Amino acid sequence: MPKRELLLGDEALALGALHAGLSGVFAYPGTPSTEITEYIQGHPLAAERGVHRTWSTNEKTAMEEALGMSFVGKRAMVCMKHVGLNVAADAFVNSAMTGAHGGLVVVVADDPSMHSSQNEQDSRFYGQFALIPVLEPASQQEAYDMARAAFDLSERYRIPVLMRLTTRMAHSRAVVEVAAPRDPNPLSYPEQPRQWVLMPGNSRLRYKALIDDYARLENEAVRSPFNRYTEGSDRRLGIIACGIARNYLMENYPEGCPYPVLEIAQYPLPKESVRRLAAECQELLIIEEGQPLVEQAVRGVLPVPLKIRGRLTGELPRTGELTPDSVRAALGLAPHRAHAASEIVVPRPPALCQGCGHRDMYTALTEVVREFPDGKVFSDIGCYTLGWLAPFHAIDTCVDMGASITMAIGAAHAGQHPAIAVIGDSTFTHSGMTGLLDAVNEGADITVVISDNLTTGMTGGQDSAGTGRLEQICAGIGVDPAHIRVVVPLPKNREEMKQILREEIAYKGVSVIIPRRECIQTAKRHAAAKNK
């Protein structure tokens, strides 16, 4: 009997990759992708095989490290959340140009409805843009199976493969049947060494080959077992269902869908299959989780002979994740009978934990900022973004990893004073250090608060790349050591913290204040482990 395991989508993919002969996973934590790497970190097979599995400093370094592992012939995987692919984009897009040698799989977890993110960008566009094939599972079993299929496709075409997950797939659990693990690859070198040196002459040649390969990959997608075409008796409507939308469609037809259905889980878009469906049906409904990539492609800009419905025509909501109910409405089925919503229920937003050091930092900071008529606080991505909410209302911006320091620089150059940046320790090493170098080189009059909780807190407490070395890093970048100030953020130290903030805001130049106290969630875990 095959072995069965109850796994999150993230974990199923991770185990699939391990069993496919993975030699290294490279990642920076980001919801909803974090559990992929964590699962491999905790798996005995990874330890036994010496699979590389420590966190990288950011998604770009992770992507490049994986590409290096692929160059020498071994199977590598990179994992990130959707906005992480923006950080890794330079390496990602150019990895299509170099191609892969050992199988290279880039897993990107999108977050439609923005449960824990600042936008809902759809990573399939990146695949299309870079000419990289995309696989998108709709079940935990498929996540497991596709991981191996992705490595195989990558090695057959010598191209990185993008695997796209969405929040529901990543964070939902089901039973998975697992296969026998395969051995990792031995060390070997590319047969086409020239395309790994992307000088213009090499790149021009390679780009043509890549475009030819992409056409062959489209034929692969037409024949792919993941892109199923199911006949239906009622041809008034044909349905294209992509990724996890396939589940919501079938949820509404437990006894089988009466219409012909094209399921799409592998890209490039299998155009021949789309044309076949369009030729058979009077209308098309396109259901896809994320942005309307397929719908735009099928609709085009010129008149088409049949009616196409989807997110762009309002049958499905233009934004947010799909649900069985929104798909039901698009299918023209009557809604289920349901209870009315309660009128007394109020929202319960998340908040910083009681006893968290960020709280003490914000209490002191907001009191000092109020002493100025126009103090502005540029913040960043992490637990401390919750400082925007009551009771602190402490921050004015949150954009992308590292933008606190650089936006403060720009504002300071425009005459803003005080220009204060608030960034966490992990976000600082991820993307804040280069901005701090700009600040030093430009002599920007900014005050940087690195709120150091010794971990990557929001994603559950992963290792932080600069722990124990933040002062050295700041001094090395060129911040005057007299203006690198460390303080323990506790209620009893509030006046000390306020005084330091006042002094450093008054200083005309770059100063860094490091309130440092361990995240209380990881502290609890450490204490529990000690008592065992």
Next chain:
Amino acid sequence: MKKDIILSGVGGQGILSIATVIGHAALAEGLQLKQAEVHGMSQRGGDVQSHLRISSREIRSDLIPRGGADLIVSLEPMEALRYLPWLAAEGWVVTGTTPVVNIPNYPDEADLKRELQALPHVILLDAEALAREAGSPRSANMALLGATAPLLGIEAGQLEAGIRAIFARKGEAVVEANLAAFRAGYQTAQKQTER
């Protein structure tokens, strides 16, 4: 057999342990299951829910449709009401009655109770008190699971085996404390459902 369950509460209360025990028992009974969880930002004291679906047939959607839940199981009374649009017409609500007041505009407790009691099928229990009386103040979630047990369509013994399995590594005393809380919840629910 098919049960669609919404588990709800406030981040940190321990709804996922309830899901883990039910999942363990469902698998032991040879049932299929899907369980969509909330990870990330909301876990910091915000509202959290998990869609747990168990069935003898294939389950496609990770999410329960509106009006489709057989059960709402909540550790917190306002959080039970938040998911009413997902409750089937004849569905049950099983909820702890101790409010978690971590927001300034928390509704009046009497209003919450009135709205809960107006539902056709509801079990209210002070899960914290039951767990305390059972000698295990941190096992309110298992008391709530006990109260849910008569409605799950899974043998109570199978759920107890699940509790044993997931708490085993914490030692026999913790297993027994959680079982005691589970049984206290079970008895409370039986009394309420008999009426």
